[in-house]
Amino acid sequence: MYTDNCYSKIDNISVEYWRVGIYCRLSKEDEGTGQSESINNQREFLKKYVNDAKWTLFKIYIDDGYSGLNFERPGFQDMINDIESGLVNLIIVKDLSRLGRDYIQTGYYLEKYFPEKRVRFIAVNDCIDTFRESAANDFSPIRSVFNDMYAKDISKKVRTAFNIKRAKGQFIGSHAPFGxxxxxxxxxxxxxxxxxxxxxxxxxxxxxxxxxxxxxxxxxxxxxxxxxxxxxxxxxxxxxxxxxxxxxxxxxxxxxxxxxxxxxxxxxxxxxxxxxxxxxxxxxxxxxxxxxxxxxxxxxxxxxEFETVQKMIERKNNQDFKCRKTPRLFSGFVYCGDCGSYMTYNAKRNHLYLICSTYKRFSKEFCSRHSIQEKTLISIVIEDMVQMIQKYVDVNGIKDKTVGLSFKDGKKKEIQDDIKRCRDRLEELKAMVKSLYTDKVKGIISEEDFLELNKGFTDEKNGINEKLQKLEKKLAELDRKEDEKREIEDIAKKLLEFKTLDRFILEKLIEKIEIYENAEIKIHYKFLNPDK
The missing domain is CATH 3.90.1750 (Hect, E3 ligase catalytic domain fold)
Structure with missing residues (x-):
């Protein structure tokens, strides 16, 4: 199974060299397969095997009640940690299925992990010894597949057994329901x-x-x-x-x-x-x-009683569904200013309120109600937004104080000029390389001079291309900001003219709204206040 010369050297290695880790595993599905599969029998059988070989037993690793399909077993991971620390260099199991039943994972440890860590692996009953040449070693991948198929078969049988118990009304859960x-x-x-x-x-x-x-x-x-x-x-x-x-x-x-x-x-x-x-x-x-x-x-x-409750819940769910058809204007925008959780909608006497979700979920012991009627919040937000927009918008459009939505005069022209210069220089370099190649063919310059000059042109070309990409990205960003500026300008004029609020306006202008218990309301816009 291993390459290099480990086979020829194995008989010359002294018994003192081997630091043995015994690994025992028993899954719940294996518990009924007889006493020979018990943890105690595995342990005693393997201890005798180690003693007969006069090897040094370092540690016994045990996973009792763990599936062979799961390699995150505590005993197995403890063994891997000791291998990584160099404390163990020989792993012994009763048979290959004890190591694992997933043929992909088992193959990984046999074919890759153990060889790379110079760890010898022995499955006693399967006659597998990775430091010796044997037909059993060659057969181990097929044996792993059989072990995997066995796990699949056991899973089907367990599922069938559970279905039979369920049909009889027998409880099969690991924990009883509350009560x-x-x-x-x-x-x-x-x-x-x-x-x-x-x-x-x-x-x-x-x-x-x-x-x-x-x-x-x-x-x-x-x-x-x-x-x-x-x-x-x-x-x-x-x-x-x-x-x-x-x-x-x-x-x-x-x-x-x-x-x-x-x-x-x-x-x-x-x-x-x-x-x-x-x-x-x-x-x-x-x-x-x-x-x-x-x-x-x-x-x-x-x-x-139970059936009456189901009818009440079903009727209430139908009412809630009708209620959910009503647009929730502020959903996802409003937060409790004191605990930081989102504000959730609550309907009361045909009015919509927003209240703290922490209060709603866990009661006033954890946060207060922070209640505000939706229509009241709409009026407050519209009034604040109108005042804010009037600071931004004049007859000429949005003012330059709009951080992130405007840029210095000439900036775009400067970038466009830089882009043109880069592209012109790339055309010049292209022509120069073509001329250089012609000179080489005609014998005007040597091969060595051609390669040196061509490298210089190539390096310059790569540098210009990198600069050009950055400039084009900057220009695209400026174009995007200009489009956004025009869009916000249209939204602002609409709001000033009609003084109505919708989700589109909220999405474009507002980051979030905070409601405090003392009735203070903070509106966080997606741009900076020009007065700050």
Missing amino acids: YLKDPDNKNKIIVDEEAARIVKRIFEMYLGGMGLTTIAYTLNEEGVPNPSRYKKTVLNSSYVGRNKTMYWDATTIKWILTNPTYMGSMAQGKSEKLSYKSKKFINIPRENWQIVEGTHEPIVSKQ
């Missing part, structure tokens, strides 16, 4: 967690009582009620982090609870699936394709 715990006597069953269930039941009662998603989140945050992530961490001592990685309730988490059929006693699974057996990415499955089995565990809310 439940895994049954200690049956890992495929969930039981009610009374403390968390009270929170879930209260959320349903609050929504049925007329409270909105955001209001419910506010209330729970103000009362210090732990959200699912904080509850699992502080009460259940679990490191698991759910959908909401913050420690606070938000509308999304509330809605997830209210729409989860688990809480009416139905097992809802198959909500996502892996792209492939080698990928860690999941894709979401449409709700109508979920696997839902009723009556699998004790409910926290009644079926009638």
Whole structure:
């Protein structure tokens, strides 16, 4: 497998030279294949192999419960770090599949990484020894493919087994939904967690009582009620982090609870699936394709309560959709001046308001409302923009104080003249090179003089071309600014004449707007105030 002379030298290397790393791996899928595959058996088998060879055992690396398709295993990475540090130069595994089951990655380590690091690799049961010539070494790429195919086959079998369990209503998740715990006597069953269930039941009662998603989140945050992530961490001592990685309730988490059929006693699974057996990415499955089995565990809310909530949410979503058809003039432009988060729209009694999104999501404990009615903000912005534009625009158009939109007199003409001079000189050099070549052919100048003079012309030509590119870029930028200046001039005149505001005007003239709780409003324009 390795080139150069390692085969002929192998028998002459003393046993003291080898610093051995034993690598043992067992994936969850391998656990049922018999005692011979256990971590303990791998370790003892390989320790005996090292002792019989009288080699020095440096370290044993173990990955228990890690797939062979994943090379980001902690034990494996620890072994790689020791190889990089020069602490290990011989790696021994029970068989090639213990190293990995992805034939591309396994091949990389066998064919490239280990040879470059001068590391010997032995797979005992497969008779692979990369420092000895053998048919087993030549067969190792094919064996890697078989190992990969085995992993694919196992993945299919596991998926089939999971589908069967889902169809029976058995729980197959690694963590029970908020409000439940895994049954200690049956890992495929969930039981009610009374403390968390009270929170879930209260959320349903609050929504049925007329409270909105955001209001419910506010209330729970103000009362210090732990959200699912904080509850699992502080009460259940679990490191698991759910959908909401913050420690606070938000509308999304509330809605997830209210729409989860688990809480009416139905097992809802198959909500996502892996792209492939080698990928860690999941894709979401449409709700109508979920696997839902009723009556699998004790409910926290009644079926009638759950279905009533679904109808309320559906009706509200339809109303929200109609509301979203209304143009949101300031979306993406307005920010809270105190906490820096964006201001979001809120409808109340047929009026549109902008309020701080931090306040809306987490309650007044984290920021204040900063509320301002949209039509009020429109009036303020138009008035400020008119005053600003009057400083810029006169009968002759935009004044020269407009930073970034104007340039000194003669600047464009100067650049155009430089461009013309560069192009003229390039034509001269072209003619000179042609004449020079003619002189060489006629024998007027020697080959050596021709090459020297031609190099000088070529260097000058390259320098002029580089300068020409920069000048043309500057000229294009000036043309762009002139076009932008004319466009803004048209927008300004339109605003002064009609005094109306739209998204196009905002996009062209305003960077952002900040709203402070003390009613102060700061408008940041895309150009500098001429008074500053």
